[in-house]
Amino acid sequence: MPRLLHEIVDESAARAPDAEAFRFSDSALTYAGLAERSARLAHVLAAEGVRPGDRVGVYLRKGLETAVAVYGILRAGAAFVPLDPKLPPARLGAVLRDAGVGHVVSHDALRAQLLALGAEAPAGLRLVGPEAADLEAAGLETISWAEVDAAPASGPLVTWDAGDMAYLMYTSGSTGLPKGIVHTHASGLAYARCAADVYGLDPRDRISGFAPLHFDQSTFDLFAGPLAGATAVVVPEPHMMMPASLAALIEAERLTVWYSVPYALTQLLLRGALDTRDLTALRWVLYGGEAFPMKHLRALMARWPHARFSNVYGPAEVNQCTVHHLDAPPSPDAEAVPIGPAWPAATCRVLDGEAPAAPGVPGELAVATPTMMEGYWNRPDLNARVFVRLGGDPRLGGERFYRTGDLVREAPDGALWFLGRMDRQVKVRGHRVELDEVEAVLVQHPAVAEAAVYAVDAADGARAVHAAVSLRPEADPPTAADLLAHARAHLPPYALPARLDVAEAFPRTTSGKIDRRALQTEAALPTP
Amino acid sequence: MTTEERLTTYIGQELLADGGPPLQPDDNLLLSGRVDSIGVMSLLLFIETEMGVRVPPEDVTIDHFASVRAIDTYLAGRQNGSAHG
Numbered sequence: 001m002p003r004l005l006h007e008i009v010d011e012s013a014a015r016a017p018d019a020e021a022f023r024f025s026d027s028a029l030t031y032a033g034l035a036e037r038s039a040r041l042a043h044v045l046a047a048e049g050v051r052p053g054d055r056v057g058v059y060l061r062k063g064l065e066t067a068v069a070v071y072g073i074l075r076a077g078a079a080f081v082p083l084d085p086k087l088p089p090a091r092l093g094a095v096l097r098d099a100g101v102g103h104v105v106s107h108d109a110l111r112a113q114l115l116a117l118g119a120e121a122p123a124g125l126r127l128v129g130p131e132a133a134d135l136e137a138a139g140l141e142t143i144s145w146a147e148v149d150a151a152p153a154s155g156p157l158v159t160w161d162a163g164d165m166a167y168l169m170y171t172s173g174s175t176g177l178p179k180g181i182v183h184t185h186a187s188g189l190a191y192a193r194c195a196a197d198v199y200g201l202d203p204r205d206r207i208s209g210f211a212p213l214h215f216d217q218s219t220f221d222l223f224a225g226p227l228a229g230a231t232a233v234v235v236p237e238p239h240m241m242m243p244a245s246l247a248a249l250i251e252a253e254r255l256t257v258w259y260s261v262p263y264a265l266t267q268l269l270l271r272g273a274l275d276t277r278d279l280t281a282l283r284w285v286l287y288g289g290e291a292f293p294m295k296h297l298r299a300l301m302a303r304w305p306h307a308r309f310s311n312v313y314g315p316a317e318v319n320q321c322t323v324h325h326l327d328a329p330p331s332p333d334a335e336a337v338p339i340g341p342a343w344p345a346a347t348c349r350v351l352d353g354e355a356p357a358a359p360g361v362p363g364e365l366a367v368a369t370p371t372m373m374e375g376y377w378n379r380p381d382l383n384a385r386v387f388v389r390l391g392g393d394p395r396l397g398g399e400r401f402y403r404t405g406d407l408v409r410e411a412p413d414g415a416l417w418f419l420g421r422m423d424r425q426v427k428v429r430g431h432r433v434e435l436d437e438v439e440a441v442l443v444q445h446p447a448v449a450e451a452a453v454y455a456v457d458a459a460d461g462a463r464a465v466h467a468a469v470s471l472r473p474e475a476d477p478p479t480a481a482d483l484l485a486h487a488r489a490h491l492p493p494y495a496l497p498a499r500l501d502v503a504e505a506f507p508r509t510t511s512g513k514i515d516r517r518a519l520q521t522e523a524a525l526p527t528p
Numbered sequence: 529m530t531t532e533e534r535l536t537t538y539i540g541q542e543l544l545a546d547g548g549p550p551l552q553p554d555d556n557l558l559l560s561g562r563v564d565s566i567g568v569m570s571l572l573l574f575i576e577t578e579m580g581v582r583v584p585p586e587d588v589t590i591d592h593f594a595s596v597r598a599i600d601t602y603l604a605g606r607q608n609g610s611a612h613g
Binding site: 061237238239240241242243244245248263267270271272273276429462493494498 | 556558559563564565566568584585586587588589590591593594
């Protein structure tokens with residue numbers, strides 16, 4: 001049994017060295033090949049000065065290099081930090097500085113983005129992967145993938161502990177800056193074990209590698225699949241936007257297990273031309289990250305009667321903690337399906353304040369599980385808020401629970417029903433967006449006095465972020481395009497307001513706060 | 529305006545607006561990360577309502593939508609096809 005995340009690959013390589021671990025378009029990486037290539041990368045990272053405990057960025061487009069980077073960084077004793085290629089330079093720079101990243105594994109496909117980083121790059125940042133000489137000229141030290149592949153296939157001699165940090169994943173924070181979630185080898189492995197077990201993964205499985213690395217669903221195909229000796233088929237970025245091409249890929253690759261946000265499945269249903277495809281190899285469809293619009297879920301289940309469907313729930317802080325298996329399509333009058341009971345690795349409690357809620361009474365969902373994060377990176381203030389000790393002998397402090405901020409109700413049969421957020425976090429195509437963070441960014445613009453950001457239902461069951469701002473009277477009035485450019489420089493694309501209005505005055509609640517609910521329904525100026 | 533110019537103008541003004549370099553006919557729209565899945569749907573709506581060409585779901589593929597030139601070629605084939613059909 002592996003004790004550390006990278007031992008997953010070593011053990012699967014020992015069992016079946018020539019089995020495919022990852023496939024991307026026409027190329028594949030066997031388990032032996034992944035073990036060898038990641039060892040070469042670990043050797044280079046150590047030679048470049050990476051030490052156990054360091055954080056190393058992974059800044060890659062989807063492809064086979066992601067698995068090499070992840071396992072190579074772990075083998076070097078360091079933790080990997082997923083970096084979204086779509087982040088604007090200012091936000092990427094903020095993440096690199098917050099994580100204290102000194103090395104980033106990347107490639108030439110992101111040369112333009114790396115050059116655009118400019119002064120936002122931490123001093124002395126070193127890049128492993130790209131070859132371009134212009135990066136060196138811009139002050140970024142580089143070592144190419146060709147050099148990595150020429151390095152000895154023996155990783156450095158480092159000692160690990162299962163409690164060591166394995167990855168640091170950033171997510172939306174309400175203050176205007178993202179926050180880092182620290183997972184250890186132990187929490188990642190506990191997740192991989194439980195997922196491989198619950199979904200019965202085995203070496204014959206061909207799993208969708210749909211989520212990009214910076215999205216927490218990626219740990220499924222990155223860790224759980226390899227633990228079972230399965231093959232993860234990495235879905236190329238263009239396929240993620242072209243449902244008919246995606247359906248063709250699922251058929252051609254004979255995928256057996258699918259995992260994505262509901263939005264991708266809705267697109268497949270509506271625009272995948274599914275009646276032209278034989279997708280009967282699919283045995284299990286997992287979805288999570290947000291609610292699946294019932295009519296689309298019903299239609300897809302009717303279309304794929306050969307597949308089992310499961311609603312997977314769990315914030316990135318705990319990987320996963322509940323699952324609801326659907327035995328049949330939801331009934332025509334069903335408005336939702338539960339998020340499930342706790343899955344085997346987790347204990348769930350519904351809280352009323354700090355204490356357990358009475359049975360059936362809605363409350364905050366708290367989770368204790370070995371798949372849980374160690375805490376937020378360098379945020380003792382947040383950690384003091386989100387962890388609570390419950391149960392057991394009070395003298396021993398009880399068990400540590402993570403407070404999810406999600407409001408749930410437990411039905412008499414043990415099913416948990418998601419009722420909403422306790423704060424102002426929303427999901428946009430599965431991405432977490434803190435509306436307070438978008439407001440915090442907008443009011444940083446010198447001409448903005450106040451901002452109100454709210455979510456509305458958009459087409460295809462997705463949610464969209466809308467914003468209204470009031471202006472400082474003394475400032476030169478900016479255009480909506482100016483304000484959007486400001487937002488674009490500081491927020492990831494999915495958090496950008498789809499509509500931005502300039503308001504003369506905001507509706508107010510009796511306590512004087514901006515009445516965001518009223519704004520949602522109020523007619524306002526169209527965006528130019 | 530030619531079809532290529534109309535597409536370039538629409539995508540450049542409505543979908544990109546990222547301050548990046550101007551759009552070239554062979555730029556890969558889907559790989560560059562410049563157009564997201566919502567942008568693709570907006571583009572389809574533009575083609576169907578503003579350009580009057582219906583695009584069946586099975587035609588929404590990477591081959592047809594990878595670049596402005598690819599879309600132009602696809603639409604030309606569609607219009608010829610419907611003229612004959």
